[in-house]
Amino acid sequence: MRQFTHRIQVATRGKGLYEITGQIASWLEGSGIGTGLLTVFVQHTSASLTIQENADPDVIDDLNAFFGRLVPEDSRRYRHTVEGPDDMPAHIRSALTQTQVSIPLERGRLALGTWQGVYLFEHRSVPHRRSVVLHLLGEP
Amino acid sequence: MRQFTHRIQVATRGKGLYEITGQIASWLEGSGIGTGLLTVFVQHTSASLTIQENADPDVIDDLNAFFGRLVPEDSRRYRHTVEGPDDMPAHIRSALTQTQVSIPLERGRLALGTWQGVYLFEHRSVPHRRSVVLHLLGEP
Amino acid sequence: MRQFTHRIQVATRGKGLYEITGQIASWLEGSGIGTGLLTVFVQHTSASLTIQENADPDVIDDLNAFFGRLVPEDSRRYRHTVEGPDDMPAHIRSALTQTQVSIPLERGRLALGTWQGVYLFEHRSVPHRRSVVLHLLGEP
Numbered sequence: 001m002r003q004f005t006h007r008i009q010v011a012t013r014g015k016g017l018y019e020i021t022g023q024i025a026s027w028l029e030g031s032g033i034g035t036g037l038l039t040v041f042v043q044h045t046s047a048s049l050t051i052q053e054n055a056d057p058d059v060i061d062d063l064n065a066f067f068g069r070l071v072p073e074d075s076r077r078y079r080h081t082v083e084g085p086d087d088m089p090a091h092i093r094s095a096l097t098q099t100q101v102s103i104p105l106e107r108g109r110l111a112l113g114t115w116q117g118v119y120l121f122e123h124r125s126v127p128h129r130r131s132v133v134l135h136l137l138g139e140p
Numbered sequence: 141m142r143q144f145t146h147r148i149q150v151a152t153r154g155k156g157l158y159e160i161t162g163q164i165a166s167w168l169e170g171s172g173i174g175t176g177l178l179t180v181f182v183q184h185t186s187a188s189l190t191i192q193e194n195a196d197p198d199v200i201d202d203l204n205a206f207f208g209r210l211v212p213e214d215s216r217r218y219r220h221t222v223e224g225p226d227d228m229p230a231h232i233r234s235a236l237t238q239t240q241v242s243i244p245l246e247r248g249r250l251a252l253g254t255w256q257g258v259y260l261f262e263h264r265s266v267p268h269r270r271s272v273v274l275h276l277l278g279e280p
Numbered sequence: 281m282r283q284f285t286h287r288i289q290v291a292t293r294g295k296g297l298y299e300i301t302g303q304i305a306s307w308l309e310g311s312g313i314g315t316g317l318l319t320v321f322v323q324h325t326s327a328s329l330t331i332q333e334n335a336d337p338d339v340i341d342d343l344n345a346f347f348g349r350l351v352p353e354d355s356r357r358y359r360h361t362v363e364g365p366d367d368m369p370a371h372i373r374s375a376l377t378q379t380q381v382s383i384p385l386e387r388g389r390l391a392l393g394t395w396q397g398v399y400l401f402e403h404r405s406v407p408h409r410r411s412v413v414l415h416l417l418g419e420p
Binding site: 141175176177190191192193196198199201202203205206210236237238241242243244246251252253254255256277278279 | 281283285319321322323324325350351357358359360362368371372374375376378379380382411413414415417
């Protein structure tokens with residue numbers, strides 16, 4: 001059994017979902033691991049992870065819009081307002097989604113369903129550089 | 141350290157929670173693993189996973205009803221409507237719950253609490269056949 | 281590759297977030313593991329886990345207040361009321377957050393971001409003693 005860690009940077013351009021499946025898959029290819037477990041971990045509390053449909057781009061737009069309605073940017077509701085009106089809603093949207101996802105690896109590939117993609121979910125308005133840690137455990 | 145993967149199929153009869161703890165436990169028994177980590181991964185974006193109380197069946201009915209109110213099937217709210225009025229809400233309900241859960245294994249058994257069960261959460265109205273990947277890592 | 285399991289108890293004083301990063305880190309230090317994967321698993325369905333900002337305490341208060349508004353304690357909405365008005369909302373709030381989180385370990389430390397802390401999220405009004413299972417897999 002072997003393990004590897006790696007870090008990827010995701011440059012975001014404001015709120016929305018950014019697919020990172022390709023970046024993850026590229027790194028996996030070089031690892032030589034056939035069967036194993038990949039863990040994706042985002043090092044932030046105002047951006048998160050989700051596995052979503054990667055076929056119709058309307059899905060991720062609707063998802064982003066839903067979270068905008070569910071967690072409104074209304075500063076009167078929050079005590080934590082010093083980092084801007086979008087910061088506290090960003091923490092809540094992160095708590096409602098994932099900070100970490102683990103995906104089995106079979107025959108050297110992520111065991112994702114046909115329409116599944118891994119997304120970084122940016123919850124802040126301003127562009128950010130997000131850091132994602134990958135941990136891979138497995139055998140050739 | 142050894143690892144195993146397996147796939148289970150869950151036949152759903154429309155929206156609701158379907159307990160899969162028994163199916164998972166049956167497979168674990170045959171593995172010979174005493175201490176380890178089990179990962180459950182659903183290969184869909186309109187069905188998800190949750191660990192919930194398995195004592196009073198009203199709990200899972202209330203849970204299903206809550207998600208029905210929180211994410212209404214109102215096509216005017218969504219752009220992605222081609223797959224029916226329940227499809228986009230299904231993606232959102234999946235994002236709000238889990239695509240993956242990992243559970244430690246101790247003395248050959250899942251370290252679940254007394255009242256915890258693993259459920260597949262079907263978010264679509266029509267019956268589906270859902271595919272769940274299991275990955276187990278551990279030692280005898 | 282080696283693995284270890286451990287159990288920590290968290291005494292809660294009613295609804296809110298309780299940081300457990302320190303308790304986890306203390307146990308990790310004694311393990312001698314440098315690179316690996318830590319899994320945190322809560323054995324309850326009315327308390328959960330979340331990774332949140334540990335800088336401004338207002339963040340966790342706002343988060344707790346948001347979940348209070350999102351999942352109201354209104355018994356007319358639920359069938360499962362026998363365990364008190366806060367029990368069914370507690371199950372829903374658990375489903376909306378996490379029962380399990382896995383965090384990579386690098387150079388003997390959790391690969392958390394600068395502002396990330398691991399929290400137990402208590403959803404019940406009365407103090408409880410919560411059981412959290414830790415599973416660690418890795419190499420020196």
